[in-house]
Amino acid sequence: MTTEQKTGPIRDEVQGHRGSSAIAPENTIAAFRQAAEHGAKWVELDVALNADGDLIVIHDDSVDRTTDGSGNLGALTTAQIKALDGGSWFGTNFTGEKIPTLDEVITALGGFGLNINVEIKQHPHHKSLDQLVNAVADAIAKRPSHMEIMISSFDPECLKAMHKREPNLELAMLWGRVPDDWEAKLAAIPATSIHAHYKGLCIALLEQTSAKDIKVRAWTSNDPVELASFWHAGLTGVITDDPRVYLG
Ligand code: G3P
Ligand code: MG
Numbered sequence: 001m002t003t004e005q006k007t008g009p010i011r012d013e014v015q016g017h018r019g020s021s022a023i024a025p026e027n028t029i030a031a032f033r034q035a036a037e038h039g040a041k042w043v044e045l046d047v048a049l050n051a052d053g054d055l056i057v058i059h060d061d062s063v064d065r066t067t068d069g070s071g072n073l074g075a076l077t078t079a080q081i082k083a084l085d086g087g088s089w090f091g092t093n094f095t096g097e098k099i100p101t102l103d104e105v106i107t108a109l110g111g112f113g114l115n116i117n118v119e120i121k122q123h124p125h126h127k128s129l130d131q132l133v134n135a136v137a138d139a140i141a142k143r144p145s146h147m148e149i150m151i152s153s154f155d156p157e158c159l160k161a162m163h164k165r166e167p168n169l170e171l172a173m174l175w176g177r178v179p180d181d182w183e184a185k186l187a188a189i190p191a192t193s194i195h196a197h198y199k200g201l202c203i204a205l206l207e208q209t210s211a212k213d214i215k216v217r218a219w220t221s222n223d224p225v226e227l228a229s230f231w232h233a234g235l236t237g238v239i240t241d242d243p244r245v246y247l248g
Contacts, residue, residue: 006231008224013237014246015042015117017220018059022242025090026066027057028097029108036112040243043109044117044152044219047102047136049126054078055102055135061123065089067099074125102139106147115148116140117239119174120162122155133161140166152195159189172217176200186214195219195239198226203233210234 019031020038027045035043046059050073064070067084078101087097100108102118109116118136126132140149151162152172159171172193173186177200186194194209198218209216210233219239221227224246227238238246 007228008231009235009237009246011039011247012041013217014040014243015044015217015237015239016040016243017044017239017241018046019043020241020243022222025087025094025097027059027099028086028094029100029105030087030094030097032105032109032114033112035243036109036114038243039247040114042115042117042148044119044239045102045105046119046121048073048121048123049132049135050074050076050078050081052078053131053135055139056081057100057102057105059121061121061125063099072125073123102136103142106139106143110144110147113146115150116143117150117152117172120151120153120155120158122153122158129157129161133158133165137162137165150193152193156185156189159191163189163191170215172215174219178205182209183212183214193217193236198230198238201230201235203229206230206233206235 016035018026020034021031024031024034032043045057047055047057050056062072067086068088069084081099086099087094120136150170152174153159154174171191172195173191174195176197178196193215195217198221215236217237217239218227221238222241240246
């Protein structure tokens with residue numbers, strides 16, 4: 001038995017939130033490339049369906065905030081999304097950066113040596129849970145053999161459907177504050193990981209989850225001081241806009 005106290009995450013447990021989104025436009029190849037260059041092994045990204053039924057890597061259900069265009073994701077074709085500039089809003093040195101599809105990201109990140117936490121977003125324009133989950137399952141089935149994938153979602157129904165389709169994938173339930181009946185909720189999926197807002201964590205919870213081999217990762221923390229008291233209690237990992245602050 002070791003008496004050493006855990007004071008931070010291991011390298012494999014630092015995920016770039018939407019890539020290295022502190023220094024490059026979120027959910028773009030540029031942000032993922034930066035995460036790899038910063039030494040991250042994992043990135044988190046957000047996916048949702050567009051009008052063509054393609055999976056687009058974007059956080060919001062519209063392109064308004066992160067492109068030079070406007071409109072709801074569910075009303076835009078892939079060709080229309082590809083014509084947008086997804087970089088200028090962040091900085092002029094990213095002008096021309098494209099909004100990628102999940103297929104494109106999987107191909108690029110295979111080359112970067114990155115693993116992916118695919119966060120499935122549920123938006124009002126989605127008509128079919130099965131269409132959404134099957135599209136994700138089909139996309140990740142094409143990943144290179146060296147790439148690891150985990151799936152996360154705020155929607156337990158997405159995770160339940162994914163478990164039926166891909167029972168061996170790591171599934172993470174996303175919560176702001178972790179509910180008191182977390183164990184029953186995870187078992188109903190079933191999922192083995194919790195991704196919680198760091199302000200919704202406490203030491204007592206982490207001692208319970210670690211005793212039951214449930215992984216807990218905190219989002220979105222960009223300052224190691226915020227998590228300093230949690231590692232020895234069993235916090236597994238962190239999802240951060242700037243992996244450099246946790247990788248040292
Ligand atoms: O996966 C953690 C985090 O990405 C969840 O919140 O809104 O940034 O997708 P959001
Ligand atoms: Mg996300």
